[in-house]
Amino acid sequence: MRTLVVLPTYQEAANIADVLRRIRSAAPDVDVLVVDDGSPDGTADLGESLARELGAIRVERRAAKSGLGSAYRHGFGIGLDEGYEVLVEMDADLSHDPSALPSLRRAVEAGADLAIGSRYVPGGSIPEWPWYRRALSVWGNRYAAGMLGFDVRDATSGYRAYTAEVIRKINMQTIKADGYGFQIEMAYRVCLVGGTTTEIPINFTDRTLGQSKMSSRIVVEALYLVTRWAVRDRLVAGRRR
Ligand SMILES: Nc1nc2c(ncn2[C@@H]2O[C@H](COP(=O)(O)OP(=O)(O)O)[C@@H](O)[C@H]2O)c(=O)[nH]1
Ligand SMILES: [Mg+2]
Secondary structure, three states, X not given: OOEEEEEEEOOOOOOHHHHHHHHHHHOOOOEEEEEEOOOOOOHHHHHHHHHHHHOOEEEEEOOOOOOHHHHHHHHXXXXXXXXXXXXXXXXXXXXXXXXXXXXXXXXXXXXXXXXXXXXXXXXXXXXXXXXXXXXXXXXXXXXXXXXXXXXXXXXXXXXXXXXXXXXXXXXXXXXXXXXXXXXXXXHHHHHXXXXXXXXXXXXXXXXXXXXXXXXXHHHHHHHHHHHHHHHHHHHHHHHHO
16 A cells, blocks of 8 residues: 655754665655654755655655644645555654554554554563653553543554545544644544554664653643543533433
């Protein structure tokens, strides 16, 4: 199936060349769209020089840093317009090993609407995280799954493949959240439209170069949104029944 990997970047000059080369060797037939938000470190220029070298890579330059969710809305919008059948989300900092791309794609080709690269199914791992970080992530995910009533162990993972068909159905342009809240809402909407989700084990490694752009604000936003959706869709609707 024709596949587009959307790679949002902000200040990833240290990683972009490596990640693009590794994507190309792991999955030679996928196209890549880098969505760069005006990184001052020249990420977009580097992306373009790799595009000339490797082919089937494009760089979409946006003027200002607008968040991860906005970058995916933009990139997936382009993917839908151009008729891609599978759309992939992946971080550019090498936390997501490009060698897992074929298994995510196979899961979608085998019939899943969404295949999540998951740290919390057997075989998945985060070797470097201390227990408290893991606990925050695991319990945040359990809270989301319990409140929203869906069976996803790693709804905050940003490494995943969707069918274009399910992306059309979920109307992602109306999603406002960024970061973890964005990932949870995408998975939740797939569930609400009756889509099937499967989780493929991945080993998540922390970035070794560059800096994380996530903040505690993004975590708080995600917890707030999950609670709000649960009240809206379950508690209120349940009472009306
Ligand atoms: N285009 C774009 N990419 C972003 C933005 N914020 C983060 N990213 C990219 O999104 C991916 C995940 O961000 P990262 O900082 O590694 O988040 P973390 O892994 O949760 O710490 C990386 O490829 C970032 O470069 C943004 O505002 N715009
Ligand atoms: Mg990261």
